[in-house]
Amino acid sequence: MKKLLLLIPVAIMLNSCSQVDGANPSQNKALNSVSGKKEKEQSGFMQQSLDNWVKEDWTPRVEKDETIKKKNEDDSRNFTMQEYVDKIAIYNKEQNSTLEESHTQKVNSMPIIGKK
Secondary structure, three states: OHHHHHHHHHHHHHHHHHHOOOOOOOOOHHHHHHHOOOOOOOOOHHHHHHHHHHHHHHHHHHHOOHHHHHHHHOOOOOOOHHHHHHHHHHHHHHHOOOOOOOOHHHHHOOOOOOOO
């Protein structure tokens, strides 16, 4: 009980300190100038590559499927992992149209991962 009574004022004090302008480390200009933390103007190479792939490859292939179009019409729906898995299946079906293009056969032939 003593610990609980001690913990409550400490929690209130720490919470109130984080609410004060300049006390939060991300808002502390002096700390940011010493630590060298600066906001980047641009995203990095990997993020740009991922954004380009999503915009140019993923979205056009997935969004032309009729079932996905019907699901996307309802804005009030909740996101489910199954919806993402369905999009992956659609993308993979169109992307890997032949067995030679995919690495499925190579992965399945590996000793521990595959079937052999």
